[in-house]
Amino acid sequence: MFASFLLISCSAIAQKEFRLNGYANYIFDDRVNSYYNDNTYFDGKVKGGLQWGIGAEFMLSPFNAIELTYYNQSTKAVADYLGQSCLPVKGGEFDVSINYLMLNGVRHMQKPGSKFELSGGLGLGACFINTTNQLTKNEGNSTKFAWQLRGGGTIWASEKLGIKLNVQLQSAVQSVGGSFYIGTGGSGAGISSYSSLLQFGLGGGIAFKLGHPTPTTPPTEPKPTM
Numbered sequence: 001m002f003a004s005f006l007l008i009s010c011s012a013i014a015q016k017e018f019r020l021n022g023y024a025n026y027i028f029d030d031r032v033n034s035y036y037n038d039n040t041y042f043d044g045k046v047k048g049g050l051q052w053g054i055g056a057e058f059m060l061s062p063f064n065a066i067e068l069t070y071y072n073q074s075t076k077a078v079a080d081y082l083g084q085s086c087l088p089v090k091g092g093e094f095d096v097s098i099n100y101l102m103l104n105g106v107r108h109m110q111k112p113g114s115k116f117e118l119s120g121g122l123g124l125g126a127c128f129i130n131t132t133n134q135l136t137k138n139e140g141n142s143t144k145f146a147w148q149l150r151g152g153g154t155i156w157a158s159e160k161l162g163i164k165l166n167v168q169l170q171s172a173v174q175s176v177g178g179s180f181y182i183g184t185g186g187s188g189a190g191i192s193s194y195s196s197l198l199q200f201g202l203g204g205g206i207a208f209k210l211g212h213p214t215p216t217t218p219p220t221e222p223k224p225t226m
Contacts, residue, residue, distance in 0.1 A: 018059070019058075020210065022052075022205045023051075023052060023055065024205055030199050031046075032077075032197060042080065045077065054070055065106040067121075076096060093134050097130040098172075100126070100128075104150065115157075123149075127143070128143050146172045147173070149168065163206060168203075173196050
């Protein structure tokens with residue numbers, strides 16, 4: 001029974017256009033900070049770097065799609081922090097792994113006969129952040145709500161292969177905090193306030209079309225002959 005269900009599902013997908021997308025983006029630095037008072041604060045920066053990603057995009061119509069995407073960035077953060085028992089002010093560097101799992105609504109636009117396809121969309125999902133304090137080797141991790149905005153286009157080099165260009169803005173809401181990430185990790189030494197991570201990126205990638213493209217215009221009916 002399961003085999004029959006799997007066969008029917010694969011057959012249904014094959015009747016629609018399905019795309020596999022690969023992404024490579026440069027993410028710029030993002031400053032993160034939070035201030036309670038003169039004795040409780042942190043001020044730091046999550047460094048930029050390469051972010052890679054993969055996406056599975058299912059075309060609902062010729063111009064509308066949904067895409068499940070995964071992004072990963074391994075980077076570092078530097079910060080000064082002062083907590084309840086952190087005297088004097090301390091500074092540190094942290095290894096950071098940032099992972100996004102997003103569900104995106106995508107809108108495509110393409111003129112008939114053109115090889116360039118514009119696209120844009122909004123995504124919602126989750127961000128998974130893992131950090132390691134290089135000095136103390138203490139680790140922290142958390143899962144936060146995330147959103148992203150994307151825009152760009154695809155140059156179709158052939159019927160099935162395209163080169164992607166994109167700009168994006170991603171945010172993990174209230175995700176970077178003294179007690180979890182920017183701190184000593186010791187008891188009573190953290191900060192309970194948080195700062196949202198906001199990451200701007202530019203990049204590109206590749207796209208592969210699978211399945212059967214949905215026609216943008218209905219087929220013409222043959223004219224009756226006399």
